[in-house]
Amino acid sequence: MKEELETANRPDNTAFTQQRLPAWQPMLSAGIVIPGFVLIGLAFIGIGVALFIASQNITVLEKDYTGVEITSDCYKCSNPSDKNCTCKLDFSLSNLFEGPVFFYYGLSNYFQSQRSYGVSKDDYQLSGDLDYFKTPISACSPYQYDANQNPIVPCGSLANSMFNDTFKLYQIVNGTKKLVPFDGKGIAWWTDYNIKYRNPSVTPLKNAFNGTVKPPFWSKPAYELDTSDPSNNGFVNQDFLVWMRRAALPDFRKLYRRITEGDYASGLPAGNYSLEIGYNYPVLSFGGRKKVVFSNVSWMGGKNQFLGIAYLVVGSLCVVMSTVMLIVYAKFKFPEDD
């Protein structure tokens, strides 16, 4: 009876209840910390050097074609009332621009990151839900319905403001223009192309868009975005997908094409080039700029010195710190158990 009582009231004698769980108590002694810092520092310096060199080897060619200066060929097109204006941008390469070359367009002072802009789309519509073709969500306003109350598909500011300048690159070989072939496949994110955006399963695609109108800024309806490739239409058009993935910062670039085919698979050879621009996209009204960028990439992406430098700085700091600690340690010889 008494023993029973004892076991009933006595607290459990387990390691957990007695706060005596076996525990590792790291002791940060000089013998661990200093070599540790050195090792980490060296590793970081190594990574930093690799990143830096990789970044150094990347060639980038950037050209502004907004046409602000009178000398620019695109000056004539900068007047927004001028429709279907084409201008050209000439440049020459003194060395081989190593391939594969990526062709980007860039916009600055353009706030794709604004919230009201970003939410102005209908995800259900863009995933191919036909109900939302009839009645787009109100977030798309003021691009929900047109003046005649026809639903706009794809609705919203984001889709409406899709970038619509066109580019054609020619190499001037002996005075003749040789078209550099562009590859427009796989420039969009895999998830966007395969999961998030879907066309309605209606054939032909055009029928799905019956009773809807194209966004007012667009010149062609969504099902006719790419006349050359019927599978590259509707919401899974690569250019459309690239545009719909909003940029994080107001100065951004987006991938337009790759140069991977024919004579240019290994890069752009030295020579003169002419870029023919179908100038449609107005940016001067909000103080924006447009540019094109040619770049190749390394294993770590496009040219970016920052990451390499950051690694180098941190790595060197670690090494410096370990030296300082070593000096202090040697001078005072803290006892180990302190």
Added chain:
Amino acid sequence: SRKVDSRTIYVGHRPCPTTEALIPPKFCDNRIVSSKYTVWNFLPKNLFEQFRRIANFYFLIIFLVQVIVDTPTSPVTSGLPLFFVITVTAIKQGYEDWLRHKADNEVNKYLVTVLEDGRRARKESEKIKVGDVVEVVEDETFPCDLILLQSSREDETCFVTTASLDGESNHKTHYTVPDTEKNLESLSATIECEQPQPDLYKFVTVFSRCVVFFRSLGPENLLLKGATLKNTQKIYGVAVYSGMETKMALNYQGKSQKRSAVEKSINAFLLVYLCILVSKALVCTTLKYVWQSRPGQDEPWYNQKTQKEKDTNLYLKMFTDFLSFMVLFNFIIPVSMYVTVEMQKFLGSFFISWDKDFFDPEIQEGALVNTSDLNEELGQVEYVFTDKTGTLTQNNMEFIECCIDGFQYKYADSGTELDGFCVTDGPVSMLQQKAGREKEELFLRALCLCHTVQVKEATGQGDGVGDGMIHPADLRGFIASSPDEVALVKGAMKYGFKFLGMESKNMRVMNRNNDVETYELLHVLNFDPVRRRMSVIVRTKSGDTMLFCKGADSSIFPRVRQEEVDRIRMHVERNATEGYRTLCVAYKLLSSEEYDQADTGLREAKLALQDREEKLMAVYNQVETGMSLIGATAVEDRLQEEAAETMEALQGAGMKVWVLTGDKMETAKSTCYACRLFQRSTELLELTVRTLHSWAKSKPVSAFSVPPRSWSSANQDYGFIIDGATLSLVLNSSPDSNSSCYKSLFLQICQNCTTVLCCRMAPLQKAQIVKMVKNSKGSPITLSIGDGANDVSMILEAHVGIGIKGREGRQAVRNSDYAIPKLKHLKKLLLGHGHLYYVRIAHLVQYFFYKNLCFILPQFLYQFFCGYSQQPLYDAAYLTMYNICFTSMPILANSLLEQHICMEVLMDNAALYRDVAKNAMLRWGPFLYWTLLGVYQGLLFFFGVRFLFSNPALQDNGQVFGNWSYGTIVFTVLVFTVTLKLAMDTRHWTWINHFVIWGSLAFYMFFSFFWGGIICNQKRVKQIKIYILSLRFVT
């Protein structure tokens, strides 16, 4: 006719035939309600109470703003955590209330026997009505306040213990109404008693039979609800107060909510963060409108406004923008911190009750945690107020020696040395013939007669409860209201005078010659703490009427002849300094006139309905004069186990120990020496009535005008002694300009002393002292520890109240915040558990603020890059789950298991306690460190990614990253950094720490991988990992 201030009760609901027609009086039923809610009002009442908390209300407002205004984040992000918090709290409180309901029901549905029209009927306790005659059998508790009508004992008494009421576990004698009929069925009587009042010891009533027959009743006739019947087979009583009007219910005071200093710090930090939040929102709102005023920015062609937006009033827009920013940044003040803190406290408190070091094999119990809110306060204690009797000492009395007429007698086998003039040892049955045989025997008779001890029948086994310790010599125990009395009676027994017990008003004493002497007990002049003495009036066989009185020296000396005092005072004082409790014994032969006068006086006073106490007191004082002093006794009260070590450790930890006792100065002082609270080198400063008198003689101005001593050197330890009378002069002096000056002067002196001893304290004064220290400059954290009912007031008053599960009942334990079986456990509770809890919760709080600051700062910075459009940087799922899933478990585990220094080291080095004293880890310094760390890391996260995104093509396929990727990278780095920061702060890695830290990182990666296809590219994951590592080492 009934008066307003009294109630009339008809015993058994039978009106007197003579009186006017019975108007059945309305009294409340006997239901006890301690629960707060019913099923119906639980939801609204509980919600109302919860939203009275400022934090909850704040989150409710944020939630409502999110619902009403068009805000960047969905209401779910703040609604879900809030709902979680509210639900968890409601469940907890509902459960606690359900327990109360259950306890109430247990009491209310308890079956009792009621006499109804001659039949015995079983009834639920709640159905008892005032006037019912109730039967109670042994070991049952009384279902309501009863007046004792009949007892199974022959002497018309019964015994009860009131342990659950006032903590006194000893047996008390209660008497039936004198001269009532034996046949309760035919008894018709009325009882006129006062309206219910909470004082347990006051009860004034007149009992009248319908025939003209009055008896006055006092507290000795009243059986209180909650008390237990002991040693009596059964009793009958009539219910006078029921349900919520019983004295127990009236005495039940809800414990006021104690709040810990950490909670106050949290609130202060919260205010800072609220300011940060508001200023962030203001900055963003202002900049938004400045930015928009530049041409082309307000409404670029690609982002046209809707008609509605264009129509909205500018100021309204500004206001809603401001609210939107508030909502966007409100995660800086996390709801989850409150949940985590609550959980940490609740779960953490289990470690105290689980600790087997607190288990006491004697009482078969461990520590008890009544509140988990104060765990960390245990690590912050600056002042310890301790009771003496039962806390520092064992309250286990032993008769050590006596002094008869100036000669000292000591029991043989106590081998201490004695000074010259004292009579040394004497054989057990033979005292040395020094004081004269007559004096000796008179003294021993006085010890045998002057008490209220009952002899416990040798019923064999069964209840060996109370202080009825069974003497090995003859199997009899004594039941007494105080352990001193038993010690004295037993002491007399050693010297040959045996108290045999009462036999119908006759006290029987066996003297040395084994003759039985009988004395008629005429009156007992009860002990009370004001008089500090008690007396009996007895008549000897030969017809002499004698008064024997025993009491504290201070209360006896003025009432006896001076020359006798001089002979005995020295002994008394010497005994007191040795740590013994001393009592003086005096007697007086009463002439028949004197006795008659006293007798009538006492009877009249006892019958009085008003001011009975005062009248009795006056008669007592009148009778107890002109006595002659026979001798003094010394009773030892042993120190608790490891009392001295514990006190030393507490002082070593920088705590100031104050002893607050009702005992006299000398005894208390010696206990202090024994506990090493006073050292040999301690200079004692005394401020007592005696020193006041002596000062007043030399300097009649004021005691306080005595030139203050200069504190001679920093190393000198001072001890300060003050008594209750002087203290009341200091605290309650006339409200002139000086009084507050005295008080602060007193406080100043006390604060400069290592130990303060306050003796002769009333319970309320103990609380007053605690309150005074508590409210003094710097508001130090106070702790009170005690075991008796008289310590309850100070236990309730102090920041932390500790109850000792001692012999003086459960009152202190019930009102305490923590209860421990022994004083020695205090050391581990404070130095071990308290220290760890404080460090844990302080780290928890700081870390929580830090991790939310560096969580929200990038979101704030991102506003500069999105046109101040309240674009959230992080995905909504991340916003919601950051505090709930990704970073909550590691810190919770850390705050439960962390031992930056292990328990043994903490206990061995008391000085370590000083490291965390005065809220060291939650002061503005550490707070600034954590805040700056948060800001630094937040800046680094954001701008690191910003520079990375100066070329958003981060893959070898040339694709560019968008805004959600930006947020996800920042978030990933953030989660890894704050988790690894915690890992770096963890000094005690158990498998649980490993599991939750690496587990929550793995969970985060796993979740992100599948979340909306945001991360679906293996190469990107690799990239992020490299990036994380780089940032990790910058921080």
